[in-house]
Amino acid sequence: MMQMKTQTEKKVVTGDYAAAHGALLARPKLIAAYPITPQTFIVEHMSEFIADGKLDADYMAVESEHSAMSACIAAEATGVRTYTATSSQGLALMHETLFVAAGLHLPIVMPVVNRTLAAPIGIWCEHNDTMPQRDTGWLQVYCEDNQEVLDMVIQAYKIAEDERVLLPIMVNLDAFILSHTVEPVDLLDQKMVDAFLPPYKPKHAYLDPSDPMVVGSFAPPEYIMEARYQTEMSMQAAREVIGEVTEEFADKFGRDYGGLIDTYRMDDAEVALMTLGTVTGTARDVVDSFRANGKKVGLIKLRFFRPFPARELIEATKGLKALGVYDRAISFGSGGPSWIETRHALYGHTDIPVTGFLAGLGGRDVTPENVGMMFDSLLGLAKGQGMPHVSWIGTRGVEP
Amino acid sequence: MTTVKELPVQDYFTSGHTACPGCGGAMVARIAMKVFGPNTVVYHPASCMLIFSSTYPNNAFKVPFLHVLFENSAVCAAGIKRALNRLGKSDVNVVAFAGDGGTADIGLQALSGAAERNEDIIYIMYDNEAYMNTGIQRSSSTPFGAWTTTTPVGSVHAGKVEFKKDVPRIMMAHDVPYVATASIAYPTDFIKKLEKAKAKKGFRYLQVLAPCPTGWKAESSKMVELARMAVETGIWTLMEYEDGKYTVNRTPKFSPVQDYLKAQGRFKHLTPEDIKKIQDWVKSKWEKDKALEQVYK
Numbered sequence: 001m002m003q004m005k006t007q008t009e010k011k012v013v014t015g016d017y018a019a020a021h022g023a024l025l026a027r028p029k030l031i032a033a034y035p036i037t038p039q040t041f042i043v044e045h046m047s048e049f050i051a052d053g054k055l056d057a058d059y060m061a062v063e064s065e066h067s068a069m070s071a072c073i074a075a076e077a078t079g080v081r082t083y084t085a086t087s088s089q090g091l092a093l094m095h096e097t098l099f100v101a102a103g104l105h106l107p108i109v110m111p112v113v114n115r116t117l118a119a120p121i122g123i124w125c126e127h128n129d130t131m132p133q134r135d136t137g138w139l140q141v142y143c144e145d146n147q148e149v150l151d152m153v154i155q156a157y158k159i160a161e162d163e164r165v166l167l168p169i170m171v172n173l174d175a176f177i178l179s180h181t182v183e184p185v186d187l188l189d190q191k192m193v194d195a196f197l198p199p200y201k202p203k204h205a206y207l208d209p210s211d212p213m214v215v216g217s218f219a220p221p222e223y224i225m226e227a228r229y230q231t232e233m234s235m236q237a238a239r240e241v242i243g244e245v246t247e248e249f250a251d252k253f254g255r256d257y258g259g260l261i262d263t264y265r266m267d268d269a270e271v272a273l274m275t276l277g278t279v280t281g282t283a284r285d286v287v288d289s290f291r292a293n294g295k296k297v298g299l300i301k302l303r304f305f306r307p308f309p310a311r312e313l314i315e316a317t318k319g320l321k322a323l324g325v326y327d328r329a330i331s332f333g334s335g336g337p338s339w340i341e342t343r344h345a346l347y348g349h350t351d352i353p354v355t356g357f358l359a360g361l362g363g364r365d366v367t368p369e370n371v372g373m374m375f376d377s378l379l380g381l382a383k384g385q386g387m388p389h390v391s392w393i394g395t396r397g398v399e400p
Numbered sequence: 401m402t403t404v405k406e407l408p409v410q411d412y413f414t415s416g417h418t419a420c421p422g423c424g425g426a427m428v429a430r431i432a433m434k435v436f437g438p439n440t441v442v443y444h445p446a447s448c449m450l451i452f453s454s455t456y457p458n459n460a461f462k463v464p465f466l467h468v469l470f471e472n473s474a475v476c477a478a479g480i481k482r483a484l485n486r487l488g489k490s491d492v493n494v495v496a497f498a499g500d501g502g503t504a505d506i507g508l509q510a511l512s513g514a515a516e517r518n519e520d521i522i523y524i525m526y527d528n529e530a531y532m533n534t535g536i537q538r539s540s541s542t543p544f545g546a547w548t549t550t551t552p553v554g555s556v557h558a559g560k561v562e563f564k565k566d567v568p569r570i571m572m573a574h575d576v577p578y579v580a581t582a583s584i585a586y587p588t589d590f591i592k593k594l595e596k597a598k599a600k601k602g603f604r605y606l607q608v609l610a611p612c613p614t615g616w617k618a619e620s621s622k623m624v625e626l627a628r629m630a631v632e633t634g635i636w637t638l639m640e641y642e643d644g645k646y647t648v649n650r651t652p653k654f655s656p657v658q659d660y661l662k663a664q665g666r667f668k669h670l671t672p673e674d675i676k677k678i679q680d681w682v683k684s685k686w687e688k689d690k691a692l693e694q695v696y697k
Binding site for chain 2: 029030032057060061062063064066067070071072073074075076077078079080095096100131207208209212213214215216217218220223360
């Protein structure tokens, strides 16, 4: 749970600033980026840090997101820490490069400001940019507030660069709700961050004429299955590393995010809702008001989508009578991605109903009333009332 | 100036690669790597050269080698170079070897971006005038009239209907420090240009005619001869754009284009009208070259 151990100066900043300031503290040597709303503040702040001499790094103002990730891959393969950020269409344009970053085991850190993908074109929050990237081999963490964004950028480097992991990671923050909204944020002490996150020293891949190495060779079928297996093993190893880094960060900076998931008022809960991103903050308040009325509801905050916290969810849902899973994206023809994954994770471990809620797509507000409706449905479900597998909340012309 | 005889015996693109006999691209890599030497990092996009030089666990280059994807050679080379600078290794040459499809088509955006930023890299396009690795499909660098598998010879259309894209002039428009063309049939000229490129800073672009026996439908033993005929007919210009000055390095003999075209199976269907069209194109190209020499003195 959130407890302040050290009191450092707080500043009122946007989520984009938090993402940029986290990178400033991590001291990357190369930033390659392309502007896209609502990520633009991040690249503007990074440019300012360099222009003002606060950060000693190359800024490559490349001509596309595809080139941004390509430059990061090449620089990281040469042996330096890199940083980029994107959103929505930009992430989609990066798609093929994402596989390479993971396949070459390059620990690139990239905040993604979650924004809807066309069509219809929009600029507001939806998770249909990052969810389709779930199979690229990147770790994914979803943030609840601006403090978590900053803290996770620092932790992301530590997790990604761990020799047991060596995979890239997306730090996801909701468009506008975080990216352009100011909150008080502890900006952390540089010396403490330096002690927590040592400089990047690659051992497995670097391009140096004094020790020639081939990175990215063409591979026949005799070798590719083993490469895929290694990536999966790295992803599995990340579970333990995330736990260790969470603990070390909590110990040094006083904020414990819980690891792969976090829970809220789950002790004697009969029903629970699982959320990701900023809806979690809204759901905390709704849980409090339901609890005040004597209703035993709880909240599970899905933090990491990759690796998916199957074991943690099996544990967290023990004793529940019903579980609801909230998604801000849909896999057409099936349902919300985290609902699909949760049912898969729990299969064989529980026989409680697990229902999916879709709300807030395209940036529509997810109100406390919307979340309250989800809890009411779950309480009914626990009593045996039927409901559909997937419910569209706050959608015109659709019965919730 | 280094001559062919004076090139180092040591190769950094070595035997054991799996290119076709007579492959122009392999000759480009071998000569270029003799000039660049061991203090070099190479980048390769998806291409013939990637496959014939680097199929795991083998690699024909004796220097660090990176492949990422197809359309991003220029930006990947730039990323390597900037990272090496950050690591205090700023004396390392960073060279991208890319084909014509990977350069003139899918790689043009990244190429233009890197040129505009004047990234400190050497970019070599080995121009075999089609997507040879995927089975001879036309690129924008394929010449007029050429048969490819996507410009087949049919009863309605026969061969490519458009003329070749002029990438060197596109690179000149970026006003980069060095743009040059070369041909494997003129190694002394090629070596001179490689040495110039190596000595300069900033974005350097070389486009080298690299005949392909498979795609051009001609004997392996004829590749150097074809690369020479291309220059002698005026179809391929040996030029340099150096610090704002445009120079044609060799005045063609203007031997009939027919001799060059008839020596290749990819042109065997051409009609006399087609051949005249190509001869006229050579004339207008030469007029443009002379005009460019006057403009960029």
